[in-house]
Amino acid sequence: MKQNRYRVLVLVLAVICLVPAIAYTNAAEPPALVVIMTNAPADAEVSLVTAAGLVEVSKSRVAWETYYVFYHRDIGTSGEFTLQVSGNDIRYEQTVGVQYLNSYPGVITLDFAAQTIAGGKLLSRSILLVGLRVIFTLVIEGLVFYLFGFREKRSWRVFLAMNLLTQGLLNIALNGGSPLAVYLMFKLIIMEFWVFIAETAGALVLIKEHRRLRRVAFVLTANLLSLLLGGYLITVLPV
Template identity: 45%
Template sequence: MRSNMVKENKIFTIVILAIFISMFTVHSSYGNSAEPPSILIIVPNAPDDLEISVGTGDAFTEARETNKLIETHYTFYSREIRMVSDYTFTISTGNINYEIALEKPLKLYNNIYTLDLDAQTLTPGKLLSRSILLVSMRIILTLIIEGILFWQFGFRNKESWIAFLMINLVTQGALNIWINGFPPAQSYLVFSLIFAEIIIVIVEILSFLILVKEHSGPRKVSYALVANVLSLIAGGYIITMLPI
């Protein structure tokens, strides 16, 4: 009996390592994709009248706005700012108006900054607090959806629920940390998400068969398939509404 448990634990460890290796070695293809923004500025809880432009004098360009519920993205594309002589950003909202200058040269694409309106600063990249919040939100929502379904499939034992939490925290944690590594304006993330979900389905089927002793194998396989289809649908909707 003990040897069987050791063997199962080894298999589970190998499976978990496989998902990490697979997910963190996936390279996104940008062939035929929309042009990524040259500069993207994240503004948490941006006021409705906020405007951001770049350049001075006659050579300036206003940012395109994309609302993502808890934040707004202000984007500049390379073709639109090609004639801009310097990267001086003008931020205007209400009675507040100020400028922030960035040094050139920047990368051709995906220069990401976070604007602190009060401190009047542009910080390179995405804030760690933002990433933690978004990853946590997506994991919690997934646990709720798949937990309700887990109950509907008749799983009641405490040991089954411990296994459910352990499996999903590992798989969904890895998935959402991986998603967090994408630029906020990634247009084709949903296709990468489908590929990742296929890997997760395989991992979760094997994990539930090994770790959950309650009910038959076909029921556990059916649950894993249905749960991940629902998660994929929900996840695809979420990434169109919430920021990445």
């Protein structure tokens, strides 16, 4: 009887394997160009001109920045492009050379008032955003550190040095690439795991105040809160 059951089970599995199934997958996005506009008036608009005409734009705004995203198969493959920029009763054209289109997605910063472009994100922008995120994280984790009863100067020196290093590297890594927050939450979670490992090791080896369990509990609590804070900042601040 058992052998018959096994045979039926094997037969059913074989039939399932042989039945054709439909699978769906997402195709890769076409080449893209992301324009970060600074000093933009409220009615600013940007159009990308190709040989076939204007490329449809996706416009979004995060805090003080405006983004214009263009998707087209010829971006990065057919030479330079022309941007038509308008706003505040001003209209001009800006050429985007091939040197700005050698990454995916291509990212440029357009200064509306100065009528200039620069490749990638401005260094001043990156310093400001990384600095803001690190400061917010230090404030949150510093409050947790204090509530867990750490008072010694040595403990605070270790805390500051450790968090400046780990949170600085984490936010510099998040700042790289596209300013669009697609999949950044996954990247944040993965990197926070390694930050937790590094800070746990640092707390156990370098901080001598209180028991080991309390030090680990602090690192876990602080990193959970900083993960929540980081996820929130991704949604409200430019990346």
